[in-house]
Amino acid sequence: MATINDIAVKLGISKSTVSKGLNNARDISEEMRKKILETAVELGYVNKRRQKERKALCILVENMEFHTPNQFGHDIILGFKQMAEPEGWTVDIVPIDMEFQRGIPYGVFMMEHGYQASFILGLTLLDPWMNEFRTSRIPAVLYDNYVKGNPTIASVGCDSQEGFELAVRYLVSLGHKKIGLISGPLESYILKARYNAYINAMEKYGLEINENYIGLGYFVNDSTRKYVPKLLGEGVTAILFSHDVRAISAITECEDRGIRVPQDVSIVGFDDLPMTAHTLPSLTTIRQDRAAIGKCGFYALSSLLNEVAIGSILLRATLIIRDSTGPAPSGMPGLSGSGSVSPGCFPIA
């Protein structure tokens, strides 16, 4: 563990100057203070004194709405605070973006604010700080993201494998055989995990894995518009979606084309966003218990702060059956609104 002396030697300055920098004293230059903090992070220095003074955590949020109970991040943050605050931690919520990350290294940001650890929501593999997480010594828990080989970083999320297995089993019980997947591009940890979960679930139930049953696209509505008719043209009778937002977009798309849900195609989402109970038809989906994710985030952080090197926690997934799934169509899907294919041309294996 690096000491104040190590930082002083490295920078060729006195220990008292280092101490001033670490404790935000006013009588050193901003430039020097920054240099001290950056060197402290580089050497893995831990400010024990500030740790004892103040129990402070932050939740870093990117690309995720969280202000109202209907928004995805709300209950995650609530669950985390429900565990953390009774134990005397203050929890700050800090929205971040790529620009912000480029402006300041993660370690310097954390040290500047005296945060001992962070819970991180919404980052993708492309985010600038992800690189720093590979070597950071500050305990952090990532939601739906994973950093290899760093024992101070843990991951929490919902078990995609269990979720898609439940969905595929249910669809098979309804007579579906050709089941498709529509997802975002595989540039995030969680989308890769869901893609693999889909492949494994299909394999497990002995169903055909066919690249023509899979559509990956960045823009939600564009890819729905492209892939829903394409998959139906391949004879797919049920589609899993990587997220509810895509599944809801597909319901709208089907309505526009006169494709009936679930008579012509069954649709399954992932997340159980509050709005999914109120779409028409209401959405069958895989529930992530978001308050539980927040609670687990705190469990994982506590364990890292106690030097118990949790790598990952996976929560159980639950299949919520609503009206967007039904028996597989038997020969006459009736896709009267679908321009590119005519009804009756979908042989059901």
Next chain:
Amino acid sequence: MATINDIAVKLGISKSTVSKGLNNARDISEEMRKKILETAVELGYVNKRRQKERKALCILVENMEFHTPNQFGHDIILGFKQMAEPEGWTVDIVPIDMEFQRGIPYGVFMMEHGYQASFILGLTLLDPWMNEFRTSRIPAVLYDNYVKGNPTIASVGCDSQEGFELAVRYLVSLGHKKIGLISGPLESYILKARYNAYINAMEKYGLEINENYIGLGYFVNDSTRKYVPKLLGEGVTAILFSHDVRAISAITECEDRGIRVPQDVSIVGFDDLPMTAHTLPSLTTIRQDRAAIGKCGFYALSSLLNEVAIGSILLRATLIIRDSTGPAPSGMPGLSGSGSVSPGCFPIA
């Protein structure tokens, strides 16, 4: 949630008799008491009053030594108690075997002793209680074992995938290309997980996966005797073992045959048992932090008791490099003691 009334109706007896049975009153027959407890378990009844009266957990242990610090289970149990007892839980250690499990259903055992939850070490997929865990409503955490689809049962263990990836990466850096696996039979969850981890790690580093590089056998010494020469005969220069005990047996076997470790073959264990530092040569192995496993076991149980449905927690694995691994032999392995193969016949790819 079932009530005392539900049990009374089901058995056609009065509520006060049910209550007596649930609270171990002396003035009802043993037979009736058992029937009441079994019905309570069947209906999913939770004895809230006893829960409040007494905070009691048990650790069920099968096939695992734990009495002295050198034994595998010791630190797991210690870690668990270190978390649980300060929070006011009493923790009983209960050694069990197949016979014991056949004698009493798990739910009845738990209810009879007033345990609210259990931490379970050492059971395999063949154990009689495993079947009951599929539907049990009593929170339980299994070490190195997994029950699908039951949100009151969680799993904790060390990340086999990460462990074998670290080991294979290290062996590749030493020039090894043909890397073998010797393991027990794939009838336990954890051995299946390690087998898959081996396959994935080999794939990840672009190494040949060949069934002739793999030896699976029940009896430790018998399978070592059979598979070590067989794998070396295939040109394998490094062997991963599913457990330290097998790796240590292989070191002895190599010594008997005049095969030098690590000059002729590198050996990597899994677990980091205390004795592995003192074998000759000392064993390179993948460490499971056993105290951390115990602590995580309690984290997971706490979360289940708070209705946060953790499915699994995986701890980080660490590669501990000692003397049983070295550079890949370059053409003349010098297996003078190996009867079935002559030296020099191992082409190194």
